[in-house]
Structure formats: structure tokens, C-alpha cells
Amino acid sequence: MPDASDAxxxxxxxxSFMERLGLENAVxxxxxxxxxxxxxxxxxxxxxxxxxxx
Numbered sequence: 001m002p003d004a005s006d007a008x009x010x011x012x013x014x015x016s017f018m019e020r021l022g023l024e025n026a027v028x029x030x031x032x033x034x035x036x037x038x039x040x041x042x043x044x045x046x047x048x049x050x051x052x053x054x
Contacts (some may be wrong), residue, residue: 009051010039 006016008026015026015035022039029051035043043051 001047005033007033008036008039010035010043013039016026 004015008015009029009032015034015036018036019025026034026036026039028034032051035051
């Protein structure tokens with residue numbers, strides 16, 4: 001299990017592992033952490049508001 005600061009807020013995947021492999025960069029959520037690119041693309045409008053508007 002990845003360190004909480006290294007985990008996607010939505011799915012828990014290791015963000016540093018993805019970046020080391022040269023995959024896409026994480027999307028920072030101000031004051032909360034980060035989302036993996038796949039989860040960011042799949043956010044519903046409600047989830048987007050929860051992560052970025054609250």
C-alpha cells in the first residue's frame with residue numbers, strides 16, 4: 001500500500017510509481033493531495049466539485 005501522501009485520493013494508486021514509469025503526471029488537488037490522471041479524467045461533476053471547489 002502506498003504512503004498516504006503518495007496515493008491517489010480516489011483510487012489509492014501510487015502516484016510516484018506512475019511518474020517513475022514515465023506515465024502521466026498526477027493532478028494536484030490544492031490542500032488535499034493528488035489524483036492519478038485516470039481518476040481525474042473520470043471525475044463526475046459532483047466529484048470534481050468535492051475535490052476542487054470545497
